[in-house]
Amino acid sequence: xxxxxxxxxxxxxxxxxxxxxxxxxxxxxxxxxxxxxxxxxxxxxxxxxxxxxxxxxxxxxxxxxxxxxxxxxxxxxxxxxxxxxxxxxxxxxxxxxxxxxxxxxxxxxxxxxxxxxxxxxxxxxxxxxxxxxxxxxxxxxxxxxxxxxxxxxxxxxxxxxxxxxxxxxxxxxxxxxxxxxxxxxxxxxxxxxxxxxxxxxxxxxxxxxxxxxxxxxxxxxxxxxxxxxxxxxxxxxxxx
Amino acid sequence: xxxxxxxxxxxxxxxxxxxxxxxxxxxxxxxxxxxxxxxxxxxxxxxxxxxxxxxxxxxxxxxxxxxxxxxxxxxxxxxxxxxxxxxxxxxxxxxxxxxxxxxxxxxxxxxxxxxxxxx
Numbered sequence: 320x321x322x323x324x325x326x327x328x329x330x331x332x333x334x335x336x337x338x339x340x341x342x343x344x345x346x347x348x349x350x351x352x353x354x355x356x357x358x359x360x361x362x363x364x365x366x367x368x369x370x371x372x373x374x375x376x377x378x379x380x381x382x383x384x385x386x387x388x389x390x391x392x393x394x395x396x397x398x399x400x401x402x403x404x405x406x407x408x409x410x411x412x413x414x415x416x417x418x419x420x421x422x423x424x425x426x427x428x429x430x431x432x433x434x435x436x437x438x439x440x441x442x443x444x445x446x447x448x449x450x451x452x453x454x455x456x457x458x459x460x461x462x463x464x465x466x467x468x469x470x471x472x473x474x475x476x477x478x479x480x481x482x483x484x485x486x487x488x489x490x491x492x493x494x495x496x497x498x499x500x501x502x503x504x505x506x507x508x509x510x511x512x513x514x515x516x517x518x519x520x521x522x523x524x525x526x527x528x529x530x531x532x533x534x535x536x537x538x539x540x541x542x543x544x545x546x547x548x549x550x551x552x553x554x555x556x557x558x559x
Numbered sequence: 560x561x562x563x564x565x566x567x568x569x570x571x572x573x574x575x576x577x578x579x580x581x582x583x584x585x586x587x588x589x590x591x592x593x594x595x596x597x598x599x600x601x602x603x604x605x606x607x608x609x610x611x612x613x614x615x616x617x618x619x620x621x622x623x624x625x626x627x628x629x630x631x632x633x634x635x636x637x638x639x640x641x642x643x644x645x646x647x648x649x650x651x652x653x654x655x656x657x658x659x660x661x662x663x664x665x666x667x668x669x670x671x672x673x674x675x676x677x678x
Contacts (some may be wrong), residue, residue: 481619481640482647489607489614489651496610543607 323506327430328498347428352427354416362411383411386481387545394549398556406552412543417498417537429540430493431497439491442548450555461558475482490547497540519538607655619644645654 331343367375373381387407391399399406413429420427428434450458462471462479508526512519623640627633 352563477640477643478647479649481622481644482615482651484622485614485618485644485651486609488618489610492614493607493610547607 321506321510323503323510326426326502326506329431330374332491346426347431347434350426350428351416351434354412354419357419358411358415361415383407390546390549394546395553395556399549399552402552406545406548409481409543409548413438413494413544414538414541415530417541418534420498420502421534421537427498427502429494430502432495435491435495436487438544439487442490442551443487446548446551446555449552453556454558457559458555461554472506486547486551490544494544497536501529501536505533608652611651611655615644615646615648615651616641617644619647 328344329347331341331345332349333344335342335344348479358502361376362380365380368374368377370377384407387410388403391403391406397400417427419425420429450461462476462480462483466473467475505526508522508529512526515522619640619642620637621643626636626640630636642657
C-alpha cells in the first residue's frame with residue numbers, strides 16, 4: 320500500500336537543468352500553472368459581462384475583490400491601496416492552490432515548505448524594504464516598543480529582533496504544516512478504509528468529515544496568510 | 560404634533576451632515592470598528608498562535624547556533640538566543656490573542672483609524 324506521504328513526492332515532468340541547478344518543470348509547477356489558469360479564467364470570464372446587477376459568477380468575483388479590499392482597508396488603511404494587486408494575487412493563488420489540491424490525485428503545492436517559504440520570504444523582504452524606504456533609519460524604532468524603560472532595552476531589543484525574524488518562518492510553516500498534516504491525515508484514513516474491508520465504513524464517515532474540515536482549513540489558511548501580510552505591511556507603513 | 564414641521568428641515572440637514580461625514584470617512588478610508596470588538600475570526604487566531612510558539616524557539620535556536628559557529632562561543636549564544644526566542648514566541652502569541660496583530664512593537668493594528676494613527 321502507498322505510504323501516506325508519497326503524495327508529496329515531486330515528479331519531474333520536463334527535465335531541465337541550467338548551470339548545475341535543477342529547474343525541471345515538476346508536478347508542483349504543473350499545479351501552480353493550473354491554479355493560475357483557474358484564477359485568471361475565473362476572474363476574466365466572470366467579469367466579461369460586467370453587468371450592473373451581477374450574476375452568480377460575477378458576484379463571486381466581486382466578493383473576492385471586496386473581501387481583500389476591505390481587509391486592506393481595515394488592516395493597513397488608505398496607503399495600503401497601492402499594494403492591493405499584490406495581496407489580491409497572493410490570496411487568490413494560495414486559496415485556489417489549496418482548493419485545487421483537494422481534488423483527488425491533484426498535487427497540493429502549498430504543502431511544500433519551499434513554496435510557502437519563498438512567498439513568505441518575498442513578503443518579508445518586500446515589507447522591510449518598504450519600511451526602510453518610507454522611514455529611513457527611523458524604521459529601526461520598530462524594535463523599541465514605545466515606553467520601554469532604558470534598563471529593559473538590552474533585553475527587549477534582542478527579543479523584538481528575533482520576533483521580527485520569526486515572521487517569515489511562522490508565516491510559511493503555518494501554511495505548509497496545515498496543508499501537509501491535513502493531506503497526510505486524509506491519506507491515512509483512506510488507508511484504514513482499504514485495510515478494514517467491510518468495517519471500513521467507519522473511517523469513510525470520518526473521512527467525509529475530514530474532507531469538509533480540510534476545505535475549511537484551506538480557506539482559513541489562505542485568509543490567515545493574507546491577513547498577516549496586511550499586518551506586516553501595516554507595521555512597515557505606520558511605525559508604532 | 561405641531562413642531563414636527565419645524566423639525567423636519569433640521570432633520571434633513573442632519574441627515575445631509577451625516578451623509579457628508581460618512582462620505583468623508585469613506586474617502587479617508589478609515590475603519591468603522593468599535594473598540595473591544597472581537598477580531599473577525601477566532602479560528603484564524605487559534606491557527607496562528609500554535610505555530611508562533613514553535614517558530615520563536617526554532618528561530619532563536621537557529622540564530623544562536625549560527626552566532627556560536629561564527630564567534631566560536633559554543634554553547635553560550637545558543638542558550639541565550641534559545642531563551643530569547645522562546646520569549647519572542649510567547650510575546651507574539653500574547654499579541655495575537657490581544658488583537659495587536661503579529662507585530663513587532665506594541666501598537667494595536669486592529670480597529671485603529673488612519674486619523675488616530677496620524678495623531
